[in-house]
Amino acid sequence: MKKKTYLVVLALCTALAITACGTSADNKGETKSTAETQDTADKTDSAESGPDSDKNSKDTASGDTRLVSVDDVSKYITIGQYKGLTLDNSVEAVTDDMVDGRVQEELQNKAEEVTEGTVQNGDIVTINYVGTKDGVAFDGGTANNYELTIGSGTFIDGFEDGIIGMKKGQTKDLDLTFPEEYSSEELAGQEVVFKVTLQSFKRAPELTDDWAAKNTDCKTAEDYKKEIRKTLEEEAKTSAQNTLRETAWNTVLSASEVKEYPQDDLDTAKTEFKTLYENYAKQGDMTLEDFVKAQGISMDDFEEQSSQYAEYKVKQNLIVQGIMDAENMTLEDEKSLGIQNELIKSYNVKDIAALVDKYGQAAVDESIGLLRVEDFIIDNATVEEKVTAGDTQGVDGDDPSVDGSSAEGTVDEELETAEATDMVPEEEPTEEADSASDASAE
DSSP, X not given: OOEEOOOOOSXXXXXXXXTTSSOOXXXXXXXXXXXXXXHHXXXXXXXXXXXXXXXXXXXXXXXXXXXXXXXXXXXXXXXXOOSSOEEEEEEEOOOHHHXXXXXXXXXXXXXXEOOXXXXXXXXXXXXXXXXXXXXXXXXXXXXXXXXXXXXXXXXSTTHHHHHTTOOTTOEEEEEEEOOTTOSOTTTTTOEEEEEEEEEEEEEOOOOOHHHHHHHSSXXXXXXXXXXXXXXXXXXXXXXXXXXXXXXXXXXXXXXXXXXXXXXXXXXXXXXXXXXXXXXXXXXXXXXXHHHHHHTTOOHHHHHHHHHHHHHHHHHHXXXXXXXXXXXXXXXXXXXXXXXXHHHHHHTTOSSHHHHHHHHOXXXXXXXXXXXXXXXXXXXXXXXXXXXXXXXXXXXXXXXXXXXXXXXXXXXXXXXXXXXXXXXXXEEOOOHHHHHHGXXXXX
């Protein structure tokens, strides 16, 4: 079972910008993780490209940084309407079920080891197991020190239920049958035996006033739930703001038309694209050609994707620079410096130099410019505030939910951007994930 490492290659600066402002404490870790996925390639790219890596950030005689190599942007693009738009800011309503779910997640993270008694549903177990068919161990059916939450539905039917009631140190044989529709033809519908040894298990505590007072800044369980609700509400606002930014930008992007692409900027973007993949190829001790082939595409396809990336990026920079020129904005004005400080805070770095060292000057400049323009578009739009729950909408803060239901899941803009390209390298699985894959319900 392989996990994909999503590389944001259609718009590196967009990826940096989307998660830059308003990041809540709960999703900062995710933001950092996504950034670190690109860290090695980005730093290598910056080091090896030298001065060319910052080619898109042009300095004029006045010292103002520009995102394109041309002075008169209007010769190259017709920018669509960016003032006077009508936009919706839809914030998801926080329900009691959502609060209870987050509380359970937090309690699960505080699970404590149980030394006596038996495993119950919801416990987190650490197990060793060996799967055999007709007395012979099958590939992918063995793992040691595997952590599993009972009741998660991760494994085939009967596996997790079979562990319920086991004691620490106990070994048990589970006679199971793989489902007929299982992905492996050799195992589909087959009877197997899993010999499972329970190494240890943990259990989430109950939410009580005493637990809340000892483990949180709250005095009671009810106060703790109120704090969880506040956190969820802030996360909902942040998610809505990110979606509003994306909508504002995409509205202008789709309404804009490129007349001609500045060749220098296209060449720079194509080089950036190629260098990024050359660096990933080097990490795998491969040539670029071998790396591209491993992704299942031809070099002609790679060149086509390189051109698409370059055109997308240059169009973005032309629009951003054109709006900034028309509205007398610069990357060095007060509001841009404020955005710079938000980037520093959100990415938990010491100063802007640290961010530049990690991503390169061009990517940082482009991110600040994009955020600056998005803010301008929103500030000059009619924004209708709405609250959503499921498929229902309320206006001006009214909670439209009736039964406490809510829409589940949000689109992760970074992954969506990454998946827009076919070039998605796969990360080799960990030993545990690989060994467990054939027993997994997935």
